[in-house]
Amino acid sequence: MAVFKDYNVSRHYETKHAGKYKNLTDAERARTSEALLAKLQKQQGFFTKLHTSRDAATKTSFVISHKIAKNSKPFSEGEFVKECLVDSAALICPEKKAAFEQVPLSRRTVTRRIEEIAGNLELQLQHEVASFAFFSLALDESCDVRDTAQLLVFVRGITPDFKITEELAAMRSMKGTTTGSDLFTETGRTVTTDGCPNLTGKKFGLLKRMQDKVTGIDADQKLVCLHCIIHQHVLCKSVLKIDHVIDVVTKMVNFIRARALNHRQFVALLEEHETEHRDIGYHTAIRWLSLGKVLKRVWDMKAEIQEFCEKKGKDFPELSDEDWMADFAFAVDVTALMNELNSKVQGKGLFVHEMHSLVKAFMTKMQFLSSQLESNTLTHMQTLKEVTPSADHLRRYSSMLGALHGEFSRRFKDLRKIEDEMQLVSSPFTCSVDNAPSDVQLELIDLQSDAVLAEHFKSASLLDFYSSLKEENFPNMRRHAQKMLVLFGSTYICEQTFSIMKFQKSRYRSSLTDDHLSAVLRISTSDIQPDFDALVKAQQRLDFSH
Numbered sequence: 001m002a003v004f005k006d007y008n009v010s011r012h013y014e015t016k017h018a019g020k021y022k023n024l025t026d027a028e029r030a031r032t033s034e035a036l037l038a039k040l041q042k043q044q045g046f047f048t049k050l051h052t053s054r055d056a057a058t059k060t061s062f063v064i065s066h067k068i069a070k071n072s073k074p075f076s077e078g079e080f081v082k083e084c085l086v087d088s089a090a091l092i093c094p095e096k097k098a099a100f101e102q103v104p105l106s107r108r109t110v111t112r113r114i115e116e117i118a119g120n121l122e123l124q125l126q127h128e129v130a131s132f133a134f135f136s137l138a139l140d141e142s143c144d145v146r147d148t149a150q151l152l153v154f155v156r157g158i159t160p161d162f163k164i165t166e167e168l169a170a171m172r173s174m175k176g177t178t179t180g181s182d183l184f185t186e187t188g189r190t191v192t193t194d195g196c197p198n199l200t201g202k203k204f205g206l207l208k209r210m211q212d213k214v215t216g217i218d219a220d221q222k223l224v225c226l227h228c229i230i231h232q233h234v235l236c237k238s239v240l241k242i243d244h245v246i247d248v249v250t251k252m253v254n255f256i257r258a259r260a261l262n263h264r265q266f267v268a269l270l271e272e273h274e275t276e277h278r279d280i281g282y283h284t285a286i287r288w289l290s291l292g293k294v295l296k297r298v299w300d301m302k303a304e305i306q307e308f309c310e311k312k313g314k315d316f317p318e319l320s321d322e323d324w325m326a327d328f329a330f331a332v333d334v335t336a337l338m339n340e341l342n343s344k345v346q347g348k349g350l351f352v353h354e355m356h357s358l359v360k361a362f363m364t365k366m367q368f369l370s371s372q373l374e375s376n377t378l379t380h381m382q383t384l385k386e387v388t389p390s391a392d393h394l395r396r397y398s399s400m401l402g403a404l405h406g407e408f409s410r411r412f413k414d415l416r417k418i419e420d421e422m423q424l425v426s427s428p429f430t431c432s433v434d435n436a437p438s439d440v441q442l443e444l445i446d447l448q449s450d451a452v453l454a455e456h457f458k459s460a461s462l463l464d465f466y467s468s469l470k471e472e473n474f475p476n477m478r479r480h481a482q483k484m485l486v487l488f489g490s491t492y493i494c495e496q497t498f499s500i501m502k503f504q505k506s507r508y509r510s511s512l513t514d515d516h517l518s519a520v521l522r523i524s525t526s527d528i529q530p531d532f533d534a535l536v537k538a539q540q541r542l543d544f545s546h
Helices: 002-016 026-070 077-092 094-101 107-129 180-186 206-217 229-240 243-257 260-273 290-300 302-311 322-345 352-374 391-411 413-417 419-426 438-448 451-459 462-468 475-485 492-504 514-525 532-545
Strands: 134-143 149-158 164-174
Touching: 026 077, 026 094, 026 107, 026 514, 026 532, 077 094, 077 107, 107 149, 107 164, 107 514, 107 532, 134 475, 134 492, 149 492, 149 514, 164 514, 229 391, 243 260, 243 290, 243 302, 243 322, 260 302, 290 302, 290 322, 322 352, 322 391, 352 391, 352 413, 352 419, 391 413, 413 419, 419 462, 419 475, 438 475, 451 462, 462 475, 492 514
Parallel strands: none
Antiparallel strands: 134 149, 149 164
16 A cells, blocks of 8 residues: 555656656755745645634533533523623724624523533443442432423432432423322332332332342342421421411411502511511421421511501401410421531532431420420520410420421331441441441451551541442442432432422423423532533534534
């Protein structure tokens, strides 16, 4: 092949160019060669410049589309952004205005870009999943504005080097029923749910079907099934039996807020009295922290509310009833404590043993406060202290706190099953070797006898500490740590995503398709950075194929 090429080049030169260049000296030949090469490079550079400019415009289109989806903006916002870019360029750098005009940001283009970015994120997640040593799933289901049941499945995986990834695995739109069989069809395995019957039913729920499936594959393999800590804790409010307080407070709030005139006059009254609070809010049943906040706000403004209602001829005799006011004060104190717990267990990335510790502390507080009320001590019940309740009241409240403790104990029995394993991971140097699983007992003795590791544990995070343990010395300790650290303790991340869904697919954007909703939710919740360069190259191949 080299011979043929050499012959072809020589023949072309002899027949086409020999007459022009054969009489040149060596120096002239070198200069002519350099000039021809420079001319060729200039021609090639022209096309390279065109490609570079077009690729930059395409990448800018992807970056802006990503930000539109990440910030829950309508797809048509791209046209507005482009208009702003072009106008800004005309004022700041007029010579660059044409480049900004080339950025494609029409609604259709932004839609395609968002689809492609979501596909890229899903592909990157699939690559990361392959490296997981353990993973858990969090599932929750809610209806969108079109009454379509949307099932969210989040995955939390941990690699052998203790890197944790928490991402949206899938969104499944369910047009028909949402029974355990339907959910099982949509998902393969799960670890934590919000506790509703179609997920947790003992005979036909999703978890039962999953455990049967896993047992069929490996009889010794057991799923760790946890109900969402947040949902369980909220459900525990039902044992307090304070509906007679909540109903009256809700009527008061609705009387003030339901009519615009009443609301304006009440706000004016608060301004006249120069109160700390300037307004009163509604209680929303689906918002976990709403009840405690509304009860506290109404308690703080009870004098102004009573004055306003008397002026408007609306009578709430409960405000003068000592028994009801005592129950009201008790409800304010207890819901405040529950809201404190609720706030602590919310958040992305919390480990299950951290949530369990918070729940155990709350249960201990309930026992402690119950015993204090029995002895007529109100040190930690500041609101109740204001009404000087009777001994009968205190005995009843003590009993209610005891019932609340019992309900917490019942609902969080799943956590107690793995309590020793959680303690093994969170406090390896103080946990009992006898209570540890048999496969880690000898390794645990080695660990507790190592003074260097004990010092390292005090200063390092759990992930850093366990990743620093040598695989050859502590293989089972590392595996147990990975299994516990990867568990979801709540479906908080699902609830957070449902809030984004409600904002994205509102009554103003009800025609948003399920596929596009899924793409937007994936982008808005993902911590993975899209590979914009790969997306641009894929676009180049697409343009070339056309």
